[in-house]
Structures are given as C-alpha cells and as structure tokens.
Amino acid sequence: GAVVSQHPSRVICKSGTSVKIECRSLDFQATTMFWYRQFPKQSLMLMATSNEGSKATYEQGVEKDKFLINHASLTLSTLTVTSAHPEDSSFYICSARGFMGEAFFGQGTRLTVV
C-alpha cells in the first residue's frame, strides 16, 4: 500500500518555542493531506485539511495562527505548532488519501511541551 512518512516521531520542546512536523507521501502524489490530533484514550480528531498550493481548511475550534499548515508540494505537508504550551502536548498524525479512497497514515508525532 501507499506509504506516508511523518517526521519526527517524538519531539520535546520548551514552552514558547515552535515545532515543525513533516508529512510526506513517499510513493504517490497527495493533493490533500489531513492533520489529526489524538488525546489519550480518545478518537482521532481532525484538525485541518491541507490542500496543495492553497490555504488549509481548519476544523471548528482549531486555532489557525497556532497550528500553521503548509502544503508546498504534492508530496509534502508541514504542521508548525507555534508558541507551544504544555496543553499542546499530544499525538499528532497526518494522513493522505489513496486512489481507492482509503487513508494512509503517517507514524505519528508525540509532542511534549515542557
């Protein structure tokens, strides 16, 4: 199946700093990628839809200025958590849709803000 690579898998940062997470589709072009956040023992919550060459579409309640999304090419989308706070600590996952409609997910990024 298609492969989506996410980097880094783990990151620890200080409060107030910014962190960038990369999501790459390795063997297919993804015009649309999705960013999710998962809290412990909860479902995957869609944060935003990343569209190549245009602005991301954010879900209700997600701060656009805090979670910056850039989809610069058909194989790369980035999520930048700006001015991170401890409450931003979470598991972030990206995905891209394949040709048959199934979503392939990255490995996820565990963000810890101290």
Added chain:
Amino acid sequence: DQQVKQNSPSLSVQEGRISILNCDYTNSMFDYFLWYKKYPAEGPTFLISISSIKDKNEDGRFTVFLNKSAKHLSLHIVPSQPGDSAVYFCAATYFGNEKLTFGTGTRLTIIP
C-alpha cells in the same frame, strides 16, 4: 455529535476464537466505511474497507459486514491472534467528501 460510534471501549478474546468489533453510524450519507488498527504511539494502519453497495468484504482473517438498514457495521477477526491486540477504529465517509469521520475506538486484547 458523534456520527460514528463504537460503544465497546474494550474487548477481550481468547486466542483462536473470533473477535467481533462493532460500529454504528448515524449519517445516512456515509457510503464508504473503513477499519483501522492502531498500536500505541503509532499511526493507524488500514485494514479493510467496504462500500455501501456491498454487505460483506473479506480479506484473509478479516471480514467486514455492513447492515445499511441498521446503520451498523462489524469487523470479524478469525482466528484471533496475539498480534491482533490493538485499538481498532472504524471510519466513515461519503463520495465527494475527503474527510473521514472516526469512531472512538475499541481496544482489543487477545488472551493467549
């Protein structure tokens, strides 16, 4: 508004037996359903999907059943193996919608 529900947060099954995971949905527009398996600190892995034009889809040990009138789908794993222990999410979408709506997940534990 939880449009996709997995009412059992956890399930324990003896190795070799059948595991049945259930999922209910409320949105009549959904016409494509997927099951994902997730280990801790990893992204979900696609398992199997089903379109609303079918009521059953099989892939090896995994079978998904869809009951459109009841808005219910289930994932059967047989025989269950220890490596099947994980959290399983069902997800739903519809033609023209790029987003997937996920259920809350069911933690499956296979007892050796």
